[in-house]
Amino acid sequence: MPESDAPALERRRDWRELALGYGIYLVLALFVLVMALLSPNFLRPGNLLNIAVQASTVAVIAVGATMVILLAEIDLSVGSVAALSGAVTAGVLKFAVGGAAGGVVGLLVAIAAGLAVGTVLGAINGVLTVRGGIPSFIVTLGMLSIARGLTLLYTGGRPIFALGPDFSVLAYGRLATVPVPIVILVTLYVLAALFLHTTQLGRYIYAAGTNRRAVALAGINVDRLKLGVFALAGALAGLGGVLLTSRLDSAQPTAAAGWELDVIAAVVLGGTSLYGGRGSVVKTLVGAIILQLISNGLNLLNVQAYWQQITKGGVILLALLLERSLRRARGGESL
Template sequence: MKETVIVQGQKPGPQERSTKAKALLGRYGMLLILIGLVILMSLLSPTFFTSGNILNIIRQMSVVGIVAIGVTMIIITTGIDLSSGSVIALTSVVVASMSHPGSFPLALALLVGLAIGAGTGLISGTIIAKGRIAPFIVTLGMMTAARGAALLFTGGKPIGNLSDSFKFIGQGSVLGIPMPIIIFFIVALVSYIILNRTKFGKYIYAIGGNEQAAVIAGVNVEKYKILIYGYAGLLSAIAGIILTSRIASGQPTAGMMYELDAIAAAVIGGTSLSGGIGTIGGTVIGALIIGVMNNGLDLLNVSSYWQQILKGVIITVAVFIDSKKNKKK
């Protein structure tokens, strides 16, 4: 067996440099892709790299970004959530119905909306954890039920006439920064702390890494799975409130396909569908990549049909790379 002797001051060999390069690429690859995409779009469209458009990109993707953060935590545990878009719609119509001028206090409307989101998540999580049913099936059922409830609540019609105080959430700004961006980064920061600085976060990774080992170690897997889906539902409700405020109406059709964009952002950002791997920072970058791509292609007048195809290709490539990484481990 050969031993590698490290001499102080010796230059690293080609193999060592290659290993370091791969490690750096694995860690910062998505960030480099985002930077490259921004540079490319700036060269192709003179209106892309302006302060107004950059803020617009982040504001537009803030709703999907918030949902993607919750989805990231679920995917880390080897789960999936297909109900996010429908929960956005249900939250949207209920909150809108309580946010007419002079009706209910704003705080009450927001609390009811957040309770609906958290409640749907807790129901899904309980069925998944206690019933040991595949997350795909349970959240697919919740997706259908929540969308149906939103349509039933409104009769399929939008709800308008919202108060100015409610509309400020999605349309206002503080020191020139739009409120959706502020809320998005607060959610990202809080979620980062939860995932990296708390026992809850450690258990999320433990469940995703090896569920049986987590059980043996004394982790109450059922309890934490329920809480994870509840937290993701809460974030979907926050996203629904922002979206409703931005468009100034509660729409029973709101949030269509948002769950797929959220999953795409998480996977593009490095979250492994095999579980145990994922970061909030990576998901934020993944959401920004989707936002930059959508905005840039819109400015270049590229058909939305081609945009869907490109997004599908990117997701497929990201999953392919992820599967290759897992095979090597």
């Protein structure tokens, strides 16, 4: 799988370079080691799988967020969009296609409806950003509020539950022995990595994030590219919402609240630059797993939930500070 920081990267390989390139794997190994020492339960396969499944929803959404951030944009609306997508899927499943009686077709229609909602909201984010000329920070902040409001309206503020055993296959089913969410996760990351590192559009995403003007002068329609990436990010937020709804067997009106932070944290922990143009989607996955390890570890250690939030925020800030100072020391970063 391609793992380079950007397409075709070759620099002097001093220790800072190595730290920037592979530090995240070291951090992951360190976390695993510490957790294994602190808790005898940690390394049990059941716990490890649980961590991966729990990380999968945020990690799925973080694929889209990585691409948005590579373009030097941001999407704060993913949590709310996930909630609305999940609610629409649940609503269609329960009230429109006859629930369990609707069969596989009904299930697919419900999921498609959820993904469509995510895609449309993502596309609206894109249109307002590129055509409206509003910074994506503000556009998606507005969308965060709008999508949450729509979710509350749609659900009447009450959860939609009892969605049937077929739907729960998404979260609890197994393909051979592998949990379905893991299959979805791995497939998605392999496709995303191939897309970003071997295709023309993938290259344009990196290039436009580095020097938007140069890419536009080369005759590439950067606006359309951005619009497409925002729509894709919306679709993936929708997928995350559908997976979450399946896992909870219900669509909660407040589902995925605050997830934008976890998603962005996974991306930046993975070393993707918030200034665009540099980063790797595979490392985003590692970032998402590290975040989940922190939660899981603190749970195993019986640390109060409030402290978990503080720890998570602290780890993210620390990681960014470290990355920043490494880049500055190495030079060559023109910010």
